Amino acid sequence: MTQCSVHRRREHRVRRAVLALCVALLATCATACRRKAPADALSHGRLVVFAAASLREVFTRLGSDFEQAHPGVEVTFNFAGTQELRSQVEHGAAVDVFASADARHMDALLRDARVLDPVIFAGNEPVIVVSREAAQRVRTLAELPAAERIVLGAPEVPIGRYTVTLLDRANRTLGADFRARVEARVVSRELNVRQVLAKVSLGEAQAGIVYRTDALTAGASVTVVAIPSELNVVAEYPIAVAAGAPNPELARAWVALVLSPAGRGALAQAGFGTPRAGASP
Amino acid sequence: MSAGRLRLERGGLAVAGWGLLGFLALPVVALFLATSPSALRDGLSHPLVGPALRLSLLTTSLSLAIVVGLGTPLAWWLANASGRAARALETLVQLPAVIPPAVAGVALLLTFGRRGLLAGWAYPTGSSLAFSTTAVVLAEVFVSAPYFVQAATSGFRRIDPKLLLVARTFGAAPLRVFSRVAVPLAAPGLLAGGAMSWARSLGEFGATLMFAGNLEGRTQTLPLAIYTAFESDSRVAQALSIVLVAVAYTLLLLVRWLLARTAAGGEAA
Structure with a gap:
């Protein structure tokens, strides 16, 4: 017998085995899928939640509540910048729920029919954080230009866009050159809120503008100066079930938890504002 | 067989x-x-590109000069030193390559920052290198030097010790042995290490963002500009990445060509 024919026979055997395996897999899948009735969809499986980085603490806490309420369910989070998450969703990531820190990214996904019925579930307002040594120097928004080194978000990221809007509004009440006076002190335009916060809490910058929820995580290393509400912009956080969610039942249950009194309580504790129930973006 | x-x-x-x-x-x-010609045109004419590309070329040239200038003597010493302490130091030099870049940036702030280790000693308290072009260069040196030192050390180790011995027997001083014999013989390793190290500093992002910040024309290098653009439009970021890839590929090809020439020159001599 030649080596070649042995080789070919072995190949046939392998091919037959692979085929059999495929058929078996299909069969199990078919029965399993038929067995998966909506009634027990909430008692097993994996819920994948994509959420803006600022939601990490609250969502992690709600996640363990959710797993306790639905034994057998595992909640997996992907926390990142909203733009990154949007890209991942657009490239077909298997996601059940998407919670965004920026209504614009959610709107874009809604236009592509990648999410269903977004709801605003939280608001986050920009505040000024001041380093320890500049605490006496900057006590109000009007005193912001007195800081020697200011760090802001880049205009491309949501916090930077809100900052530009509120500084423009402040021009009307605090003098036409207010924004220019602030920007003359800017030493860096950071790509995310945590970078702004890190630089102020390390004392490299004297002041920065971040979300209230982030400012709360820095503890005593920074002082928080509120921005007058008539000038401020509130960042709206929409949440939605993904159109191709592998686990739509669990996804809806998660959204319900976030909108429930318990969810709103956890959000409020972390510094988020919670909007009237049922507001749509 | x-x-x-x-x-x-x-x-x-x-x-x-x-x-x-x-x-x-x-x-x-x-x-x-994934990038159409029109998107590439838009990307190239994006206002962030020019200053960022200039800054990237300036800072990576400076950091390469520092890495080669100080890294070559270090590699020569490491290649010749023996003993456990020398091996421990050689491993220490490799560590910056392992530290995640953002952490490297924090470490640099904790060293050279306003409240850093060296504050009040190497420079007056209350001043800092952060947010300056110098900080960009330092971040690039920190993350890229290990690649050069490693390649240069193995380059020096491959030199036939007999050649160095001959040079010494003819009365050459240590500095002369190093510069006239060792460096030319290790040139391929040095060039390859320099290229690796330069490529690493061109792509450097995390440590720069943390230590130097992100300000156009001053600390915003090409990778930072790409990430900034990505936040508003990922297509522009793709186009900018193509610029980065093209610049890097051209310069690395140039190094290959130089390497081939040095190798050929070495054989001829």
Whole structure:
């Protein structure tokens, strides 16, 4: 017998085995899928939640509540910048729920029919954080230009866009050159809120503008100066079930938890504002 | 060995090698394919590109000069030193390559920052290197030097000790042995290490963002500009990445060509 024919026979055997395996897999899948009735969809499986980085603490806490309420369910989070998450969703990531820190990214996904019925579930307002040594120097928004080194978000990221809007509004009440006076002190335009916060809490910058929820995580290393509400912009956080969610039942249950009194309580504790129930973006 | 076996072994090696080549090349190809010529034009005319490209070329040239200037003597010493302490120090030099870049940036702030280790000692308290172009160069040196030092050390180790001995016997002073004999003989290793180290500092992102910040024309290098653009429009970021890839590929090809020439020159001599 030649080596070649042995080789070919072995190949046939392998091919037959692979085929059999495929058929078996299909069969199990078919029965399993038929067995998966909506009634027990909430008692097993994996819920994948994509959420803006600022939601990490609250969502992690709600996640363990959710797993306790639905034994057998595992909640997996992907926390990142909203733009990154949007890209991942657009490239077909298997996601059940998407919670965004920026209504614009959610709107874009809604236009592509990648999410269903977004709801605003939280608001986050920009505040000024001041380093320890500049605490006496900057006590109000009007005193912001007195800081020697200011760090802001880049205009491309949501916090930077809100900052530009509120500084423009402040021009009307605090003098036409207010924004220019602030920007003359800017030493860096950071790509995310945590970078702004890190630089102020390390004392490299004297002041920065971040979300209230982030400012709360820095503890005593920074002082928080509120921005007058008539000038401020509130960042709206929409949440939605993904159109191709592998686990739509669990996804809806998660959204319900976030909108429930318990969810709103956890959000409020972390510094988020919670909007009237049922507001749509 | 039979002809069949030989073919099989050669084929196996080729499949393994080409498999990795494909894995490395395909994402770059995909990046090019996903970017239309008009998007590339928009990307190139994006206001962030010019200043960022200039700053990247300036800072990476400076950091390469520092890495080569200080790294070559260090590598020469490491290659000649023996003992456990020397091996421990050699490993220490490799550490910055392992530290995640953002943490490296924090570490640099904790060293050279306003409240850093060296504050009040190497410079007056309350001043800082952060947010300056110097900080960009320092971040690049920190993350890229290990690649050069490693390559240069192995380059020096490959030199035939007899050649160095001959030079010494003829009365050459240590500095002369180093500069006239060791460096020319290790040139291929030095060039290859320099290229690796330069490529690493061109792509450097995390430590720069943390230590130097992100300000156009001052600390915003090309990778930072790409990430900034990505936040508003990922297509512009793709186009900018193609610029980065093209610049890097051209310069690395140039180094290859130089390497080939040095090797040829070495054989001729």
